[in-house]
Amino acid sequence: MAGERNTNTPAAQGATRQLDQFKWTVANEMGLQLGGDRTSRENGSVGGQMTKKMIQFAEEHLKQGNRI
Incomplete structure (x- = not known):
């Protein structure tokens, strides 16, 4: 997004691109367009x-006995 000033740092190094892609996927599922005009x-x-x-993802994995 133009003019974006995101200063958040993911807890897992290298996850920035995946989280950004996840954000756009979720917005699309919700029928929303992200942007400064919203x-x-x-x-x-x-x-x-x-x-x-x-x-939900974490709970499902914990329920199965998996570590996160």
Whole structure:
């Protein structure tokens, strides 16, 4: 996005590209287009949905006895 000032640093080095791709995939699934012309609520809802999906993934793996 033009003018993006993301200063977040992923906990896992090298995950930036994958997380960005995940963000766009989730936005697409939600029928949203990300960008500076969108409201904070719209853009933020994508982050909330990403968090829900990551927690669900972790819970499923923990339930199976896998380490994360």
